[in-house]
Amino acid sequence: MKSHVKAVVIGGGVVGCSVLYHLAKAGWTDTMLIERSELTSGSSWHAAGGFHTLNGDPNVAKLQAYTVQLYKEIEELSGQSCSLHLTGGVMMA
Incomplete structure (x- = not known):
């Protein structure tokens, strides 16, 4: 070391x-x-599976969008799947 x-x-x-x-x-x-x-x-x-792509806070939404793109980048660089499957969602009031 x-x-x-x-x-x-x-x-x-x-x-x-x-x-x-x-x-x-x-x-x-x-x-x-x-x-x-x-x-x-x-x-x-x-925390596995606790990844959300919808958020009312614009700063958190930007961070989440960056994270989604980062997973794609890591998969391309490493050749390994991050197993991220975006399935969509519904927000109701």
Whole structure:
């Protein structure tokens, strides 16, 4: 293991992996991810399937749209499916 890095990301959940991915995308190479067990074995595992694409808050809606595009980008770069299936939805008042 390295003894000196530019950035250390603690936790290999969805947020930690996203931070590390975006650092690498920005050209950072001197980084490290520290996880106590398997990736997403902590709090991220129970959020599977809890992804929503409709939101009344415009900032949250932009973040969600970015996330959908990011999953497509990761699939193209890695050749691996993220298993995201957008099925639509209905909001009723």
